[in-house]
Amino acid sequence: MIPNLNIVPFVSVDNMMKLVLRVGIERFIAGLAEYVEEDFRRWETFDKTPRLASHSAEGVIELMPTSDGRTYGFKYVNGHPKNTREGRQTVTAFGVLADVGTGYPVLLSEMTILTALRTAATSAVAARHLAPRDAACMAIIGNGAQSEFQAVAFRALLGIRQLRLYDIDPAATRKCIRNLAGFGFDITPCQSAEEAVAGAQIVTTVTADKQYATILTDNMVGAGIHINAVGGDCPGKTELHRDILMRSDIFVEYPPQTRIEGEIQQLAPDHPVTELWQVITGAAPGRANPGQITLFDSVGFATEDFSALRYVRDQLAGTGLYEGLDMLADPDEPRDLFGMILRAAAPAPAKAPAGA
Numbered sequence: 001m002i003p004n005l006n007i008v009p010f011v012s013v014d015n016m017m018k019l020v021l022r023v024g025i026e027r028f029i030a031g032l033a034e035y036v037e038e039d040f041r042r043w044e045t046f047d048k049t050p051r052l053a054s055h056s057a058e059g060v061i062e063l064m065p066t067s068d069g070r071t072y073g074f075k076y077v078n079g080h081p082k083n084t085r086e087g088r089q090t091v092t093a094f095g096v097l098a099d100v101g102t103g104y105p106v107l108l109s110e111m112t113i114l115t116a117l118r119t120a121a122t123s124a125v126a127a128r129h130l131a132p133r134d135a136a137c138m139a140i141i142g143n144g145a146q147s148e149f150q151a152v153a154f155r156a157l158l159g160i161r162q163l164r165l166y167d168i169d170p171a172a173t174r175k176c177i178r179n180l181a182g183f184g185f186d187i188t189p190c191q192s193a194e195e196a197v198a199g200a201q202i203v204t205t206v207t208a209d210k211q212y213a214t215i216l217t218d219n220m221v222g223a224g225i226h227i228n229a230v231g232g233d234c235p236g237k238t239e240l241h242r243d244i245l246m247r248s249d250i251f252v253e254y255p256p257q258t259r260i261e262g263e264i265q266q267l268a269p270d271h272p273v274t275e276l277w278q279v280i281t282g283a284a285p286g287r288a289n290p291g292q293i294t295l296f297d298s299v300g301f302a303t304e305d306f307s308a309l310r311y312v313r314d315q316l317a318g319t320g321l322y323e324g325l326d327m328l329a330d331p332d333e334p335r336d337l338f339g340m341i342l343r344a345a346a347p348a349p350a351k352a353p354a355g356a
């Protein structure tokens with residue numbers, strides 16, 4: 001890493017792609033998943049707060065801070081489902097890690113790609129504890145930007161080889177099939193969510209719509225499956241019919257945030273849920289029996305972004321895949337910030353004439 005503390009390493013989208021390709025997408029997600037799980041294990045060391053959301057008619061902009069007492073991190077992220085119609089991403093993000101001791105930032109990174117990687121890694125970590133052990137087939141409803149990442153994560157962590165895909169836009173499904181061609185999946189495109197779910201032991205819902213949607217209805221959900229509900233992550237934006245929730249054992253990241261944003265916003269505020277960190281540490285059971293319907297009500301939590309930034313920082317060493325950003329003022333005398341500006345305007349000392 002750059003030794004000058006006043007120069008902050010910045011990972012651009014271009015460098016993030018190079019880093020992911022250098023490590024390998026599947027290995028990157030698997031490595032990131034270990035960091036996510038490690039940080040869930042030390043859940044109690046983190047400062048936690050529901051993310052700060054600024055809603056508009058078109059979407060949401062959110063800030064997601066956390067700290068483990070030594071390192072502070074935050075992510076800026078948006079969610080604008082209509083963006084894809086204008087050629088933009090639904091979700092974009094960037095994030096920062098900072099040293100708690102000095103308050104100085106130590107890493108600035110793009111997080112649009114990184115969010116897709118960490119969301120998929122977190123889903124797969126949860127599924128490792130909750131999905132049926134013999135799961136071989138996953139349905140993915142919603143085949144947009146996040147979908148391939150989910151597929152690759154479930155292959156890397158759970159050995160999923162069969163995919164059943166459905167999207168209201170068949171072009172999205174075709175794109176997903178094209179992108180996953182080299183990854184060794186057996187892929188079935190489907191005409192409806194109901195068809196996609198048939199025969200799958202894991203169902204991932206990852207659609208984008210700023211409304212209460214019903215991607216899955218109660219009759220589609222058989223005993224024993226694991227639902228990885230990713231797309232319902234805002235007030236007024238859900239994917240599952242309430243009856244499914246009533247039949248499921250529900251696992252969440254951070255209840256104060258999920259009760260506002262997740263599928264469980266449809267339920268009473270005291271409806272029982274289990275926190276994922278407790279399952280990971282063994283304090284609470286995950287899947288207890290084969291007939292149980294488990295639901296990971298994912299909304300995305302700040303510690304997962306912290307884990308992702310930590311992973312990127314550790315992978316960067318020796319790669320050169322960052323630029324140094326002149327982000328921190330560094331006057332010779334710390335209190336002379338004003339003088340530093342004045343000196344920048346002063347004319348450079350005249351050069352001595354040649355030969356003098």
Ligand SMILES: NC(=O)c1ccc[n+]([C@@H]2O[C@H](COP(=O)([O-])OP(=O)(O)OC[C@H]3O[C@@H](n4cnc5c(N)ncnc54)[C@H](O)[C@@H]3O)[C@@H](O)[C@H]2O)c1
Nearest residue numbers: 090119142144145146167168172206207208231298299300
């Ligand atoms: N839980 C998390 O941590 C987390 C993280 C990132 C994104 N998300 C959410 O995941 C969702 C997907 O994100 P993305 O970047 O892939 O969005 P995207 O816009 O790229 O893709 C969404 C896809 O869903 C499809 N879709 C919409 N309604 C559908 C329906 N009724 N049935 C089937 N398909 C439908 C769209 O055609 C589109 O292809 C968003 O809602 C986003 O907010 C959650």
